[in-house]
Amino acid sequence: MNVRFYNARILTMERDCSLIEGELWVKGERIAYVGPAREEDGTVWDEQIDCQGNVLMPGFKNAHTHSAMTAMRSFADDMPLQEWLNTKIFPLEAKMTEQDNDDLTRLAILEYLTTGVTAIFDMYLSPKDIARACIDMGMRCVLVSGLNKFGPSVREMENRYNTLNRLHPLIRYHMGVHAEYTCDKALLEEVSALIHQYRAPLFAHLSETQLETRECEERYGLTPPQFFDSLGLFDFGGGGYHCVYFNEEDMDLFARKGLHIVTNPGSNTKLASGIAPVGRFLEKKINVAIGTDGPSSNNCLDMFREMFLVTGLAKLLQKDAAAVDAHEVLRMATVNGAHAMGLTDADVLAEGKYADLILIDLHQPNMQPLNNITKNIVYSGSKQNVKLTMIDGRILYRDGEFLNGVDAEAIYARANEIIARLAG
Amino acid sequence: MNVRFYNARILTMERDCSLIEGELWVKGERIAYVGPAREEDGTVWDEQIDCQGNVLMPGFKNAHTHSAMTAMRSFADDMPLQEWLNTKIFPLEAKMTEQDNDDLTRLAILEYLTTGVTAIFDMYLSPKDIARACIDMGMRCVLVSGLNKFGPSVREMENRYNTLNRLHPLIRYHMGVHAEYTCDKALLEEVSALIHQYRAPLFAHLSETQLETRECEERYGLTPPQFFDSLGLFDFGGGGYHCVYFNEEDMDLFARKGLHIVTNPGSNTKLASGIAPVGRFLEKKINVAIGTDGPSSNNCLDMFREMFLVTGLAKLLQKDAAAVDAHEVLRMATVNGAHAMGLTDADVLAEGKYADLILIDLHQPNMQPLNNITKNIVYSGSKQNVKLTMIDGRILYRDGEFLNGVDAEAIYARANEIIARLAG
Numbered sequence: 001m002n003v004r005f006y007n008a009r010i011l012t013m014e015r016d017c018s019l020i021e022g023e024l025w026v027k028g029e030r031i032a033y034v035g036p037a038r039e040e041d042g043t044v045w046d047e048q049i050d051c052q053g054n055v056l057m058p059g060f061k062n063a064h065t066h067s068a069m070t071a072m073r074s075f076a077d078d079m080p081l082q083e084w085l086n087t088k089i090f091p092l093e094a095k096m097t098e099q100d101n102d103d104l105t106r107l108a109i110l111e112y113l114t115t116g117v118t119a120i121f122d123m124y125l126s127p128k129d130i131a132r133a134c135i136d137m138g139m140r141c142v143l144v145s146g147l148n149k150f151g152p153s154v155r156e157m158e159n160r161y162n163t164l165n166r167l168h169p170l171i172r173y174h175m176g177v178h179a180e181y182t183c184d185k186a187l188l189e190e191v192s193a194l195i196h197q198y199r200a201p202l203f204a205h206l207s208e209t210q211l212e213t214r215e216c217e218e219r220y221g222l223t224p225p226q227f228f229d230s231l232g233l234f235d236f237g238g239g240g241y242h243c244v245y246f247n248e249e250d251m252d253l254f255a256r257k258g259l260h261i262v263t264n265p266g267s268n269t270k271l272a273s274g275i276a277p278v279g280r281f282l283e284k285k286i287n288v289a290i291g292t293d294g295p296s297s298n299n300c301l302d303m304f305r306e307m308f309l310v311t312g313l314a315k316l317l318q319k320d321a322a323a324v325d326a327h328e329v330l331r332m333a334t335v336n337g338a339h340a341m342g343l344t345d346a347d348v349l350a351e352g353k354y355a356d357l358i359l360i361d362l363h364q365p366n367m368q369p370l371n372n373i374t375k376n377i378v379y380s381g382s383k384q385n386v387k388l389t390m391i392d393g394r395i396l397y398r399d400g401e402f403l404n405g406v407d408a409e410a411i412y413a414r415a416n417e418i419i420a421r422l423a424g
Numbered sequence: 425m426n427v428r429f430y431n432a433r434i435l436t437m438e439r440d441c442s443l444i445e446g447e448l449w450v451k452g453e454r455i456a457y458v459g460p461a462r463e464e465d466g467t468v469w470d471e472q473i474d475c476q477g478n479v480l481m482p483g484f485k486n487a488h489t490h491s492a493m494t495a496m497r498s499f500a501d502d503m504p505l506q507e508w509l510n511t512k513i514f515p516l517e518a519k520m521t522e523q524d525n526d527d528l529t530r531l532a533i534l535e536y537l538t539t540g541v542t543a544i545f546d547m548y549l550s551p552k553d554i555a556r557a558c559i560d561m562g563m564r565c566v567l568v569s570g571l572n573k574f575g576p577s578v579r580e581m582e583n584r585y586n587t588l589n590r591l592h593p594l595i596r597y598h599m600g601v602h603a604e605y606t607c608d609k610a611l612l613e614e615v616s617a618l619i620h621q622y623r624a625p626l627f628a629h630l631s632e633t634q635l636e637t638r639e640c641e642e643r644y645g646l647t648p649p650q651f652f653d654s655l656g657l658f659d660f661g662g663g664g665y666h667c668v669y670f671n672e673e674d675m676d677l678f679a680r681k682g683l684h685i686v687t688n689p690g691s692n693t694k695l696a697s698g699i700a701p702v703g704r705f706l707e708k709k710i711n712v713a714i715g716t717d718g719p720s721s722n723n724c725l726d727m728f729r730e731m732f733l734v735t736g737l738a739k740l741l742q743k744d745a746a747a748v749d750a751h752e753v754l755r756m757a758t759v760n761g762a763h764a765m766g767l768t769d770a771d772v773l774a775e776g777k778y779a780d781l782i783l784i785d786l787h788q789p790n791m792q793p794l795n796n797i798t799k800n801i802v803y804s805g806s807k808q809n810v811k812l813t814m815i816d817g818r819i820l821y822r823d824g825e826f827l828n829g830v831d832a833e834a835i836y837a838r839a840n841e842i843i844a845r846l847a848g
Contacts, residue, residue, distance in 0.1 A: 368840070
């Protein structure tokens, strides 16, 4: 598809959050031109879209999620964390089939499209089935292993690494482990050997709760990130999800090694885990990205809610209304996310990059007047402002409709059937 | 207009958050029937709406706002509170005309309709102009005086009380003062005399910041609510906005006198004011409602964001994922708000009540599967799920469109003209 977007305000995110007025050309799956209005070059356009002054910007990167947990959305809320996991979540997950993983990921993808997410960093049970759903529906997906002592084995992870990274241009796969508390030391050493063999980055849940951090210190005399580092797990990069209870040494380690932090404020809030020191991460020049976490702990997959929470909670934590500027947040939700996920070819709007972009509608009351459009996206924006979502040069969502023959009602029906069976 | 809604899940909010399946009839401005599907009674319907299993519920009550501050939305963010007020907000407000108040309120009303707000509790500069905007556009509005030492006078407030309470069925007016720190004691005593003359409730910003609370204690040896009470200002009811720094005695006073608290988590977060102890308010059986505060401190007027923040911040504050259940929040955002505003005739969906209601679309991915519909509205809902907003029996917003000839683009253009003039 060749698509010409014209009459747009364009937030390229190449340098800062300034807007340019002009047009953007998509040829095939990539961006062919971004800049002021210019003469046609003879391209035969499949579509020319008048953006009516709306904002064209890179799609959001949801840098930590467990998509197929849609089944358990609002299934068990307002419960203490451990009780929730042990009595509600784990028993259901034990019954989930591979096909469930596919079907439930499709439901999540619909929601991602409505909130302008163009790539996900997904850790869940059955990666090949998640991949199938993403390829079918056109979602860019970086899979990450959630290896732990219950599975998969290190050999299986290696096999997935080799298979899934060659499967399809939309799919990549990173090595990862679930968390320190679900792995023993021997297993982590085995993972480290593989990491060194492939010179691969590693990702994991790190220091999400105070309990997790304390127990790791009791076991090994080290915080989770320091323990991982002591095993060589971060020798080739990677990073952590949540990172709520990072101390200064943890942050210095992340800064020194160029590791990525994915913050998950919606989940940390709803599960009462705590507030991550995001302002301090930025002072240390750590790359911070944003994720929704899974829909059973959030319970939605809405990057606008996450963006407001990132800056709002930082302001509360630091008791400073100037903490973590909205423009920092916009960078986290787009460019930083892409870099954490290894998607350097889908980070900004520039010639040669993948056409992963969204159109933000300014012709809605929450976006008026136009005092500061980019800050307003963070402070007042909502998924309702997402007018169009394009991934890999394909328009997948537009004006509230899912395109390309997606049957949303059938996906909803399947999700309801699945949770009825799992909970039955 | 006579409208029949059928094939609906109905959340009446009369007792708890249970849903009934059936239909709801609106005749004129009031609800004529709520219950299971039943035989037609010969009514000639102007419209019959198939709700397709979606949720019909009372509209949200935005129980604290300054609507006409839309001009300053995202005009000056990421600044310390006092600098923001003194260098950015006050100089602009000094230049606002009565017509500006009308025009800018219209912009806010558009946003309220998109988020399912059917009544606002509005404190701003020029009440008669706010009232005009609300009457013209069909918004139910309880005005409250923001009297302070710069105006209006107590006589003007009395005059407004008598005039505006007789103006139109959509409009009511409460006495109020801006805050302790913007009034001197003599002025508050004068207000108290008027309160006693009319046996009227009084509302004010109370204990929003630590600074405000400490300075009041230094001046009078009493917290703001206790100081107000010592002057007899709460002898006929009323309540406070924000109430972030309430101590146990403040709460006991509010419980004893049946005063209302309106919590404003979005504003308190963005301005780094702090987290109100909402869980403790509920334990003391205080009626807690929810408000967005004005759009220059929030910066949006989105009750879904506020609802998530009410429960989320309580969970963080109490370090307890079970704190302030979503169903409590749904009650705050609807029934409790109505009661705080004195709208006992627009609180729940029942025969004889005003038809102030919304339709929540469940046919969207963030609402699936249907594990717990009412909790999901709070934890995963968004303004995009608001399919229809009806106030006083009139449908004002439906499927993303403003009805009754409202010209949204003209309202946006006026807001941009106004801020250009004010900031020029």
